[in-house]
């Protein structure tokens with residue numbers, strides 16, 4: 548099957564992008580790694596593809612000068628993967644090798660992954676866990692939305708058809724932070740059957756004062772919970788398993804499919820969550836962040 552006919556434009560300014568999207572029958576084209584298959588299968592028939600890659604400011608990335616790492620809308624995943632400054636956001640570095648394959652990351656964008664909002668995608672989960680901020684421009688002006696509020700369901704966000712995501716800012720890591728990331732997929736590069744992302748912060752004395760855990764591939768969107776109290780159960784994987792098993796029963800609600808039942812996904816989530824929280828806690832206490 549081939550895509551239905553469409554017009555293609557590549558405006559030079561953000562104002563021109565918004566003008567092309569006005570009316571709501573256009574679609575933003577970033578890396579095209581998700582959109583082009585959608586068009587080829589005729590699951591979408593936009594009148595116009597609005598390519599955002601010619602707008603200079605959307606190609607910017609780097610430290611924002613306020614404890615954040617900012618990534619513009621046209622910045623490819625591969626660019627971030629190889630940017631030394633992105634190492635200051637350890638979860639992005641940990642997750643990036645699992646986002647499809649190298650060839651896909653050479654074209655796919657970080658903001659495109661957020662805007663596409665696949666429930667099993669890694670980068671929206673990282674953004675939710677870190678409380679990243681998503682910048683959106685539209686006919687009513689610009690706004691900044693917390694990642695957890697930005698994604699509203701499977702392939703669904705608060706960005707309307709006339710809006711464009713212009714950037715996302717991830718908080719950089721600091722002293723006392725520790726992180727964990729793991730996913731189970733049938734083959735490397737596939738979307739995850741279940742995955743977890745977590746961050747733990749400890750005081751100078753080693754006490755846990757903040758911890759968040761995000762599951763992905765387990766519901767209609769990435770699900771984040773404050774797990775500071777959960778870590779009172781102990782620090783080993785075995786100590787944490789009863790609590791993560793209980794959490795799995797509460798939040799894993801993806802229906803079973805040919806790849807695994809809901810019960811199987813709950814078990815994956817519980818095992819991965821206990822293991823990664825334990826690792827993140829040890830990393831935080833030992834000042835190692837990720838290793």
Ligand SMILES: Cc1cc2nc3c(=O)[nH]c(=O)nc-3n(C[C@@H](O)[C@H](O)[C@H](O)COP(=O)(O)OP(=O)(O)OC[C@H]3O[C@@H](n4cnc5c(N)ncnc54)[C@H](O)[C@@H]3O)c2cc1C
Pocket residue numbers: 574575576577578579580581582583584599620645646647648651652654655656657658659660662663665667668669670706710711712713736737738739
């Ligand atoms: C075989 C295969 C395997 C994959 N595996 C994974 C995986 O394991 N994990 C994973 O996370 N992803 C995976 N992907 C998808 C990933 O490669 C895409 O890069 C990503 O989901 C979308 O990014 P993109 O820049 O290509 O967006 P596009 O394909 O250009 O756009 C995707 C959607 O988002 C919208 N959009 C894009 N940018 C913006 C913006 N700035 N503002 C508003 N709307 C926007 C588009 O209109 C479209 O609806 C896979 C894709 C393929 C083909």
